[in-house]
Amino acid sequence: MSKATLGIIISLVSVVVMAGGVWGGQRLIESRGPSVWKWLAVVLIVGSAIAGLLIPVPRLPIVNESVRNLFFHVPMWFGMIMVMFVSIVYSMQYLRRPSARLDILAHEAAKTGILLGVLGLATGSLWARYTWGAWWTPDPRLNAAAVALLIYGAYLVLRGSFRDDQQRARVSAIYNIFAFAAAIPLLFILPRISGNSLHPGQTGNPGFNKYDLDSTMRPVFYAAVIGWILFSFWLTQVSSRLTLLQHQHDDQ
Amino acid sequence: MKTVFAALGLSFGLAASAGAQPAKHVVLISIDGFRPDFYREAKWPTPNLQRMAARGTSADGVRGVFPSVTYPSHTTLVTGVAPAQHGIYYNSPFEPDGATGRWYWEESLIKTPTLWDAVRQAGGKTASVSWPVTAGAPIDYNVPEVWSLDKALDRLTPVRQQTTPKGLFEEIEQRATGPLTARDMSSDYVSGDENGSRIAAYLLETYKPTLLTLHVFGVDHAEHQDGRDGEHVRRALATADWVVGNLVEALAKAGIDKETAVIVTGDHGFVDITTTLAPNVWLAQAGLYGAEKGAWKAQFHTSGAAAFLMLKDAKDKKTLADVRRLLAAAPAEQQKLFRVVERAELDRIGADPHAALALAPVLGRGHERRPRRGPHAARPRRHPRLFPRQRPDSDWVYWLRPRLCRRQSAGPDGPARCGSHYGPVAGPAVQPLPEPAARASGAVTAAAPPHHWPCAARGPRAAQLRWGQIAVPPRRARVVSLRPETNLLPVPLLREISTLLAKDFRLEWRQRAALGGLLLYVGSTVFVCFLSFSLRGGQPPAPAWNALFWVILLFAAINAVAKGFMQESPGQRLYYYTLVGPQAIILAKMLYNALLLLGVGLLALFLYTIFLGNPIQDLALFVANLVLGALGFATTLTLVSGIAAKAGGNGATLMAVLGFPVMIPMLLLLIKVSKNALDGLDRGVSQQAIITLLALNVIVAAVSYLLFPFLWRG
Numbered sequence: 001m002s003k004a005t006l007g008i009i010i011s012l013v014s015v016v017v018m019a020g021g022v023w024g025g026q027r028l029i030e031s032r033g034p035s036v037w038k039w040l041a042v043v044l045i046v047g048s049a050i051a052g053l054l055i056p057v058p059r060l061p062i063v064n065e066s067v068r069n070l071f072f073h074v075p076m077w078f079g080m081i082m083v084m085f086v087s088i089v090y091s092m093q094y095l096r097r098p099s100a101r102l103d104i105l106a107h108e109a110a111k112t113g114i115l116l117g118v119l120g121l122a123t124g125s126l127w128a129r130y131t132w133g134a135w136w137t138p139d140p141r142l143n144a145a146a147v148a149l150l151i152y153g154a155y156l157v158l159r160g161s162f163r164d165d166q167q168r169a170r171v172s173a174i175y176n177i178f179a180f181a182a183a184i185p186l187l188f189i190l191p192r193i194s195g196n197s198l199h200p201g202q203t204g205n206p207g208f209n210k211y212d213l214d215s216t217m218r219p220v221f222y223a224a225v226i227g228w229i230l231f232s233f234w235l236t237q238v239s240s241r242l243t244l245l246q247h248q249h250d251d252q
Numbered sequence: 253m254k255t256v257f258a259a260l261g262l263s264f265g266l267a268a269s270a271g272a273q274p275a276k277h278v279v280l281i282s283i284d285g286f287r288p289d290f291y292r293e294a295k296w297p298t299p300n301l302q303r304m305a306a307r308g309t310s311a312d313g314v315r316g317v318f319p320s321v322t323y324p325s326h327t328t329l330v331t332g333v334a335p336a337q338h339g340i341y342y343n344s345p346f347e348p349d350g351a352t353g354r355w356y357w358e359e360s361l362i363k364t365p366t367l368w369d370a371v372r373q374a375g376g377k378t379a380s381v382s383w384p385v386t387a388g389a390p391i392d393y394n395v396p397e398v399w400s401l402d403k404a405l406d407r408l409t410p411v412r413q414q415t416t417p418k419g420l421f422e423e424i425e426q427r428a429t430g431p432l433t434a435r436d437m438s439s440d441y442v443s444g445d446e447n448g449s450r451i452a453a454y455l456l457e458t459y460k461p462t463l464l465t466l467h468v469f470g471v472d473h474a475e476h477q478d479g480r481d482g483e484h485v486r487r488a489l490a491t492a493d494w495v496v497g498n499l500v501e502a503l504a505k506a507g508i509d510k511e512t513a514v515i516v517t518g519d520h521g522f523v524d525i526t527t528t529l530a531p532n533v534w535l536a537q538a539g540l541y542g543a544e545k546g547a548w549k550a551q552f553h554t555s556g557a558a559a560f561l562m563l564k565d566a567k568d569k570k571t572l573a574d575v576r577r578l579l580a581a582a583p584a585e586q587q588k589l590f591r592v593v594e595r596a597e598l599d600r601i602g603a604d605p606h607a608a609l610a611l612a613p614v615l616g617r618g619h620e621r622r623p624r625r626g627p628h629a630a631r632p633r634r635h636p637r638l639f640p641r642q643r644p645d646s647d648w649v650y651w652l653r654p655r656l657c658r659r660q661s662a663g664p665d666g667p668a669r670c671g672s673h674y675g676p677v678a679g680p681a682v683q684p685l686p687e688p689a690a691r692a693s694g695a696v697t698a699a700a701p702p703h704h705w706p707c708a709a710r711g712p713r714a715a716q717l718r719w720g721q722i723a724v725p726p727r728r729a730r731v732v733s734l735r736p737e738t739n740l741l742p743v744p745l746l747r748e749i750s751t752l753l754a755k756d757f758r759l760e761w762r763q764r765a766a767l768g769g770l771l772l773y774v775g776s777t778v779f780v781c782f783l784s785f786s787l788r789g790g791q792p793p794a795p796a797w798n799a800l801f802w803v804i805l806l807f808a809a810i811n812a813v814a815k816g817f818m819q820e821s822p823g824q825r826l827y828y829y830t831l832v833g834p835q836a837i838i839l840a841k842m843l844y845n846a847l848l849l850l851g852v853g854l855l856a857l858f859l860y861t862i863f864l865g866n867p868i869q870d871l872a873l874f875v876a877n878l879v880l881g882a883l884g885f886a887t888t889l890t891l892v893s894g895i896a897a898k899a900g901g902n903g904a905t906l907m908a909v910l911g912f913p914v915m916i917p918m919l920l921l922l923i924k925v926s927k928n929a930l931d932g933l934d935r936g937v938s939q940q941a942i943i944t945l946l947a948l949n950v951i952v953a954a955v956s957y958l959l960f961p962f963l964w965r966g
Contacts, residue, residue: 095962143916150913157909161899171898174959175910178891181955182914182948 044227075228080116091173103169108240275513284472286518300497325519334602341604342555359389376462406434428454439473449495453502560607752840782863813889817897838960845886869932
């Protein structure tokens with residue numbers, strides 16, 4: 001199988017996984033009552049944290065023990081991307097059929113994404129300090145992450161500048177979709193074409209596949225990814241439920 | 253019964269002759285069934301209106317709402333939004349269990365703020381006489397148009413009871429009109445309008461309200477009876493003309509004529525009919541609609557000449573499909589009578605959101621013309637811009653009636669309506685109407701499908717007022733002929749875009765100071781850079797030259813594009829909204845901004861070359877990149893400026909906050925390519941970045957195109 005075919009297959013699979021994840025995420029966020037998945041999130045995150053600190057890891061030059069950050073830093077970004085996608089889909093649904101509920105869900109999902117993004121940035125910065133020797137480097141991938149956070153910061157500022165609820169909901173949904181469509185895809189493409197990134201996963205750099213080759217790391221990493229994604233949905237559910245209740249309380 | 257909304261907007265600023273100062277008072281008179289020929293053609297008995305049209309501002313038509321009947325139209329006049337938003341979808345609401353005969357009387361049914369609300373908020377006083385949908389309205393001096401379902405009650409008693417404040421009606425009788433009976437306020441006699449005018453004149457002189465609204469109903473009633481022309485029509489029209497003259501005189505007597513804008517408008521026109529169509533007969537024949545209460549799956553709610561399909565269960569796709577089949581199965585000569593207006597189009601024109609689809613009457617070309625005869629021989633010639641009714645030789649030859657039923661009079665202006673909702677559902681679906689005299693009592697309306705509204709101008713007069721900018725209308729009316737959005741063919745869209753583009757250029761030229769400011773901004777920035785670098789002696793290094801150039805352009809772009817949406821008032825935006833589709837607006841705006849930014853970019857390059865030298869080695873690539881940059885900045889910032897304009901307040905700051913993150917990737921690519929051009933690298937090196945830029949422009953433009961209608965709708 002040629003490399004190109006493999007690339008296409010991988011892209012297709014990831015699109016399907018993404019769509020499924022968003023669909024499932026929405027179901028989970030809107031679900032009610034105690035659920036197995038929350039216990040699963042707790043078990044996976046705590047388990048992956050403990051295991052991540054204890055299991056033997058391959059000794060790589062420069063990276064050394066810091067490779068364990070893989071179990072924290074990368075899953076946080078996965079969680080962020082997933083919950084951002086959920087936010088976009090809620091915004092689209094809002095435009096199709098406006099309701100305060102969908103607006104709250106989109107907003108809270110975006111806020112969860114911002115939280116995970118900040119965490120991801122912090123863990124990444126820490127990692128960079130000990131491997132590259134600097135807290136921040138002008139690396140395309142890092143810049144892309146910063147831009148993504150700026151966009152969502154702008155989203156929050158925009159929301160703050162409306163007095164009318166419906167107006168705020170509609171316009172911020174529009175900006176959410178627009179900013180996503182305009183900037184996010186490029187953030188994936190830009191590091192690839194600029195071609196001089198230190199960040200793993202870029203051209204000329206080994207992706208984490210290399211570390212992953214170690215079969216002891218792989219299950220822990222996957223568990224952490226699923227755990228953090230579930231955690232992001234859980235957080236969104238709790239915060240949106242709280243906001244909904246506040247709205248109901250205000251209405252009375 | 254009413255139809256083509258605002259057969260005309262004839263507006264007359266008394267103060268206009270004194271100059272363009274804002275008016276302190278507004279008198280809004282709607283003449284039900286008004287048509288432009290009434291003031292365009294000297295043969296009509298309208299000396300006041302013709303004089304006003306000659307001295308003030310007038311138009312040959314305005315865009316209406318669907319259905320174009322009195323209550324939705326009047327509500328649109330005072331809210332500036334379509335029926336879908338204000339909630340007055342028809343004259344009488346759809347009542348699934350049978351029409352009781354009630355109309356949309358109560359102001360509380362209007363879901364959006366009205367002119368009266370706006371005036372009250374601004375601290376002004378309002379008055380209203382016989383305006384539709386005003387029962388219980390927050391109007392300071394209100395004589396509403398309302399009647400009772402109780403047949404024992406005469407038509408005046410409910411009006412007397414619901415006039416506010418208490419005692420006002422008695423005060424009017426005592427000091428203005430003398431004691432009034434139901435006959436004195438009836439549309440059967442021209443004195444009904446005369447008394448309405450006396451009441452309005454009394455309110456104007458005594459209370460000097462900021463806004464007075466008056467509904468003149470006699471002409472409509474006469475046209476329902478006689479057709480487009482006739483002895484009764486002329487008498488009613490002469491009275492309507494006197495009504496307007498009387499109010500203008502009252503303004504002079506009150507001493508406020510110099511500071512008052514008088515607006516005379518209509519709510520719909522008239523067209524003659526020869527055939528009627530009863531689509532519910534089809535439904536009954538197919539078993540979808542029964543005579544018993546609740547025994548129906550689908551039924552048409554008729555309003556004017558249009559019929560709206562109501563499904564008992566809105567999600568009942570099967571019944572909808574059945575109805576579509578029935579409509580498609582109708583004989584060809586019946587199919588020619590109507591056009592199916594789909595939900596998407598209903599959404600676009602702001603009609604009742606509950607209807608599954610609607611039927612609109614279609615021009616009856618190819619039908620036999622009836623010989624002119626009798627009192628109808630002297631009919632006005634067909635006015636191509638309007639949808640007048642009641643002419644046997646007209647293009648508009650059909651109306652839709654709910655079903656065969658006994659007729660009974662209802663409504664303030666008494667067209668025959670179907671009173672017994674569950675009357676027998678039988679008989680042929682299509683019936684020729686007998687002779688003109690009998691036809692005259694038919695509720696004949698021409699609900700024009702939107703793409704048949706050929707002309708629009710001066711439409712949102714009411715809308716502009718709604719935003720509190722009570723201004724005397726401009727002296728010169730420009731009639732812009734634009735076809736509203738309907739089909740996917742790009743040609744009307746292109747025409748709209750070119751018109752809007754011309755408008756933007758003209759606006760820019762009129763506001764030369766703003767353009768000059770922008771150019772000066774670019775010039776002075778470049779000069780400051782020059783001075784800063786000359787301190788260090790000489791030219792900046794190429795990377796700095798490049799980065800500075802793009803930073804200057806970025807900020808100039810924010811300033812230039814920010815003007816676009818933000819300098820237009822909400823009223824103006826609403827005005828464009830009534831004329832063209834949102835897609836045309838966003839495309840035209842993007843195109844305009846791209847051209848503007850390209851001009852600014854080239855100017856910046858020129859100045860830059862003069863002051864800071866020109867190290868570019870591949871000029872062609874650099875300019876091509878500049879074009880891409882102008883396009884990219886324009887596509888991105890146009891929607892962002894629309895968003896920022898919605899937020900109001902600190903628009904320019906918000907624009908930078910919203911726009912910069914989105915533009916950073918684009919800016920990085922642009923800087924990279926222009927650096928390549930500066931260094932004269934092989935073009936192949938820049939190829940990938942250029943393709944990405946192009947793709948990005950396309951994506952951003954497409955997303956803006958899709959999202960803008962949502963933004964615009966608010």
